[in-house]
Amino acid sequence: MASTAHRVCMAMLALPAIALAHGEIVVDVGHTLAAPGATSARGRSEFEFNLDLAREVTAALQARGRSARLINEDGLIPSLKARPQAAEGAAFLLSIHHDSVNAFELQPWQWQGQALDYNDDFAGHSLFVSRDNPDTARSILCARIIGARLQRMGFEPTYKNGRRRAYADPMHAVHYYDGLAVLRHATMPAVLFEAGVIKNRDEELLLRDPARIARMADGIATALVACLTAGQPADDEATADGPPLQPVVE
Structure with a gap:
């Protein structure tokens, strides 16, 4: 549990409602x-998957009248810390990724003459927040709303990451990952979204489908706009800021 002083500090850093409702949303290509x-x-790189989805999320946000900006579209961003720095002044940072599995869980196979690997046991999306972020409460709320919206649309989450990462919300596959640089160095609420498991041969094909x-x-854009426009963190979200439980990853 965070100290009272820590919670007060975090509350002072939280963005005012008008900034959340009308401020820019930055979408980061992982x-x-x-x-x-x-x-x-x-054999397709995660970056390529991330770019496809990040472009669509940005366009969907703009279609809803929100100011939205894509960062790292060229794949040349110099560092992990440069991502939240590039988002400075925004109301929210959403980092787009696609998931894998542990190396020891992979099986070899051949695809079009290439020696590759796969795992068909795990599929689905998941979301991550950091308690080192200055607005963990809003981060959790938006992650929950995104997860809930996607599930209502028929997208299924994965629970494989619960083997290593504590849950902020098990129903919607929202995890704490305090040490993630893109989340912990952000000065605004931030969520990392894993869209699916690209090592799963069936899900990979779905994740390629335009x-x-x-x-x-x-679904992501609808949920995020709703969260920033009208969402109010619950008590457990508002008291979520605390010391990190995971090693810091710079």
């Missing part, structure tokens, strides 16, 4: 060209 993240079961990408982006 990973880079030089460090493209996981490789899918069919119509499905657009539908998922629509």
Whole structure:
């Protein structure tokens, strides 16, 4: 449990309601060209998946009248800390990623002459927040609303990350990952979204489908706008700020 002084400090840093309701939303494309993240079961980089979805989320937010900006579209951002720095002054930061599995859980296979690997046991989206963020309460609330909206639309979450990361909300697959640099260095509420497991051969095909990408982006945008416009953190969200439980990852 965070100290009273810590909670007061966090509350002072929280953005006013008008800034949340009308401020810019920054969408971060996870990973880079030089460090493209996981490789899918069919050999496509995570960065490419992230870019496709991040572009659609940004467009969906703009279609709802929100100021939204994409960062790291060229894949050349110089560091992890540069991501929240590039979002400075925004009302919210959403970082888009796609999930993998542990190396020891992968199975080898051949795809179009390439020696690759896969795991068909896990599929689904998940969300992450940090208690080192200055507005953990709003971060959790928006993650919950995004998760709930996607589930109502028929998207299924994964619970595999509960093996390593504590839950902020188990129903909607929202986890604490305090040490994530893109979340902990942000000066605004921030969420990292894992859209699905690209090592799963069936889900990879879904995550490549333009119509499905657009539908998922629509759900994310709808939920995020609702959260920032009218959402009020619950008591457990408002008292969520506290010392990190995970090692810091710079």
